[in-house]
Amino acid sequence: DTIDVFLAYTDNLLRIIFWDDEVDCIEEVDPVTGATLANFDSYKIYPANLFMTTKEATQRAIHEIEDDLHKQVEWFEKEGRMLEAKRLNERVTYDMEMIRELGHCSGIENYSRYFDGRPAGSRPYCLLDFFPEDFLIIIDESHVSVPQIRAMYGGDRARKINLVEYGFRLPAAMDNRPLKFDEFEAMAKQVIYVSATPADYELMRSEGIVVDQVIRP
Structure with a gap:
């Protein structure tokens, strides 16, 4: 065969x-x-989907999701927002049916907190968690890159708030997010900032340890 x-x-x-x-x-x-x-002689086949978990963890996650769904639908109904309650109930119920039958659904990352077993409000796991303690980050064009890192959380939150507010997603979707800037700083213990025009932040973080590259014609 x-x-x-x-x-x-x-x-x-x-x-x-x-x-x-x-x-x-x-x-x-x-x-x-x-x-x-x-x-x-042997070959490792990696999953096509980022989110892989056990059957037991899936059942636990579904139970927690349905509990939170009940609470959020009840809150919408108390506020007289029947459209949002109906929308959220239909969306999440369909997603749970897909997860039970197929093991995944569209937008499963919005339920990542349940599958990871993280408490509400906690930061998500990311690639930095898999690096050794003494890893080094080199940020190129840091005067542009650092503000982008700082803005990622705010931009994601602004979009997710509307999805939660109008019943498209459970509040837990807010926990599928980029790192806050202070969370990134806490993990980035060794950083080299590379920039021709460093901002005040990079100069402050460098504590006076600056290497100049002078290119002459």
Whole structure:
């Protein structure tokens, strides 16, 4: 038997050939020509979807989501906002049906706090969590990049507030967000700011340790 696996993160396919119930060989194959490009004794296949979790964690998350849905719908109804209550109930109920049947839904990242097991208001996990303690960040064009990092949380929050306010999302969607600037600062312990025109923030953070590059004609 032969199974062709089309991976989400590469142009070539993975061909797994079985002999009875054992894997006989694993090949990387060009899907257009059918040519074998490489052979492997073992191969790691990574998930196509960012959010992977156990069945038990999924059931726990669904239970918590439905509890919060009930509370938010009840709040909308007490405020006389029946349209928002109906909209939110239909949206979240449909999402939960999709998660139960397929394991995912459109916009599943808005429920990330439940799947991660994080408390309300806590920062999300990010790539920086996976770096070693002494990692170094080099921020190029820091006079532009730093204000962008600072503004990310505010821009995301402004958009999410409307989604929550009008019943498109549960309040927990607010916790699927970029880092606040102070959270970023707390994680970025070693930083090199690279800029021809550094702002006051970079100069202050550098504490006078500045290296000039002078390029002469």
